[in-house]
Amino acid sequence: MRGESKSMCNTCGCSDDGGAVLRKPGESDYHVHVDDGGAGKHHTHGEVERSEEAHHQEVHHDHHHDHDHHHHHEIRSRHVLLEEDVLLKNNLLAERNRGYFEAKEIVALNFLSSPGSGKTSLLETIIPLLQQRLPVAVIEGDQQTTNDADRIHALGVPVIQINTGSGCHLDALMIQRALHEMELQEHSLLCIENVGNLVCPALFDLGEALKVVIISVTEGDDKPLKYPTMFHEADLCILNKIDLLPYVEFDVARCRQNAMRVNHHLEWFELSAKTGEGVAEWLEWLEKRLKLL
Amino acid sequence: MHEMSIALSIVEAVVAHAQKEGGVGISEIELLVGKLAGIEADALTFCFSAAAAGTLAGEARLVLEEPEGVGECGECGLRFPVNFYYAECPECRSLRITIVSGEEFLIQSITIDERGE
Numbered sequence: 063m064r065g066e067s068k069s070m071c072n073t074c075g076c077s078d079d080g081g082a083v084l085r086k087p088g089e090s091d092y093h094v095h096v097d098d099g100g101a102g103k104h105h106t107h108g109e110v111e112r113s114e115e116a117h118h119q120e121v122h123h124d125h126h127h128d129h130d131h132h133h134h135h136e137i138r139s140r141h142v143l144l145e146e147d148v149l150l151k152n153n154l155l156a157e158r159n160r161g162y163f164e165a166k167e168i169v170a171l172n173f174l175s176s177p178g179s180g181k182t183s184l185l186e187t188i189i190p191l192l193q194q195r196l197p198v199a200v201i202e203g204d205q206q207t208t209n210d211a212d213r214i215h216a217l218g219v220p221v222i223q224i225n226t227g228s229g230c231h232l233d234a235l236m237i238q239r240a241l242h243e244m245e246l247q248e249h250s251l252l253c254i255e256n257v258g259n260l261v262c263p264a265l266f267d268l269g270e271a272l273k274v275v276i277i278s279v280t281e282g283d284d285k286p287l288k289y290p291t292m293f294h295e296a297d298l299c300i301l302n303k304i305d306l307l308p309y310v311e312f313d314v315a316r317c318r319q320n321a322m323r324v325n326h327h328l329e330w331f332e333l334s335a336k337t338g339e340g341v342a343e344w345l346e347w348l349e350k351r352l353k354l355l
Numbered sequence: 356m357h358e359m360s361i362a363l364s365i366v367e368a369v370v371a372h373a374q375k376e377g378g379v380g381i382s383e384i385e386l387l388v389g390k391l392a393g394i395e396a397d398a399l400t401f402c403f404s405a406a407a408a409g410t411l412a413g414e415a416r417l418v419l420e421e422p423e424g425v426g427e428c429g430e431c432g433l434r435f436p437v438n439f440y441y442a443e444c445p446e447c448r449s450l451r452i453t454i455v456s457g458e459e460f461l462i463q464s465i466t467i468d469e470r471g472e
């Protein structure tokens with residue numbers, strides 16, 4: 063099972079199941095499996111996997127047993143009304159995270175975009191500006207690598223990487239486990255960089271104060287129409303890489319209009335993480351909106 | 356593929372309910388998946404069979420009801436079908452539209468098998 067190319071858990075080669083793993087830059091020995099039953103202890107995954115298997119076998123066994131030995135018991139079916147939100151469990155966990163953030167006066171931002179739109183670059187731009195004014199910490203979501211976490215680590219702020227493996231989004235449980243592994247200060251800012259994907263991260267509330275969706279001018283201006291759920295769920299949209307506008311065919315007004323069609327409450331900002339143009343305006347808005355600083 | 360993790364959470368939820376009800380199996384699961392919920396019905400059905408294998412829901416039939424999107428105009432109050440792409444009031448051209456249906460994503464009901472006495 064130690065497929066060299068697939069394994070992201072270098073320590074124990076345990077990642078073929080695609081479960082999420084927490085890692086920290088500069089601590090190569092450190093890793094925690096998110097799905098290991100709550101303890102968050104390193105290397106307990108083997109046991110958990112085994113007990114899950116055993117559980118499945120038990121269920122199977124019961125089934126066969128019934129059919130083989132209890133012919134005189136007839137099987138009746140009964141309709142049970144549930145009306146339960148499919149994402150109930152995630153939503154409940156997200157509310158717990160939200161309660162934790164509120165109690166500690168932590169503002170959590172969930173950054174969402176396609177790969178390459180500039181989430182990490184934007185964090186690299188704003189963190190030095192914010193850092194002197196309030197504590198900042200970062201959770202990085204990525205399927206495989208710690209590259210982004212390493213970039214944030216270089217800025218000298220606490221960062222934890224959640225490698226989601228085959229999972230294409232962060233969920234509230236991963237955040238809860240990551241929070242457990244971090245010591246966030248009171249009255250601070252937590253930036254969460256979600257996995258680069260505009261589809262399912264929209265469905266998973268993490269407990270954040272705001273969802274920030276980023277698109278860049280090198281993408282299509284119809285992106286909001288292609289990923290309406292994401293733009294519908296977002297609180298604000300940042301159009302990044304405006305320094306490239308002279309070189310690309312991108313209709314800013316049309317993109318904005320498309321975004322507003324999907325969500326008329328959406329706040330809109332245009333900036334360049336590279337040159338810093340427009341960043342101050344956005345941070346000013348953020349400050350006011352969140353009574354941050 | 357996020358439909359897989361969603362399928363897993365559906366299986367987890369229905370199995371927990373069936374066990375609580377004393378069921379020995381689940382024969383049917385009714386889902387309400389609004390057209391605007393951001394869920395690919397085909398992908399979900401595909402993932403479900405993998406997610407359910409070996410559980411109480413392993414033999415369950417998945418029945419999807421997919422309500423259409425309906426928007427309500429914030430200016431004139433008109434209700435009309437929306438698919439997100441053109442959430443614009445056909446009457447007054449307003450873009451202030453509130454979605455009133457189509458975002459549902461619920462496990463409506465399950466049918467459990469019980470041992471008769």
Ligand SMILES: Nc1nc2c(ncn2[C@@H]2O[C@H](COP(=O)(O)OP(=O)(O)O)[C@@H](O)[C@H]2O)c(=O)[nH]1
Nearest residue numbers: 177178179180181182183302303306334335336
């Ligand atoms: N020209 C330009 N390039 C940018 C800007 N922001 C990010 N990039 C580049 O876009 C690429 C992807 O950025 P990254 O922050 O890693 O995107 P992420 O995948 O969303 O985290 C990198 O090569 C960045 O240097 C910008 O404002 N202008």
Ligand SMILES: [Mg+2]
Nearest residue numbers: 181182210255
């Ligand atoms: Mg990144």
Ligand SMILES: [Zn+2]
Nearest residue numbers: 071074076105
């Ligand atoms: Zn491991």
Ligand SMILES: [Zn+2]
Nearest residue numbers: 230231262357
């Ligand atoms: Zn996903």
Ligand SMILES: [Zn+2]
Nearest residue numbers: 428431444447
């Ligand atoms: Zn109208």
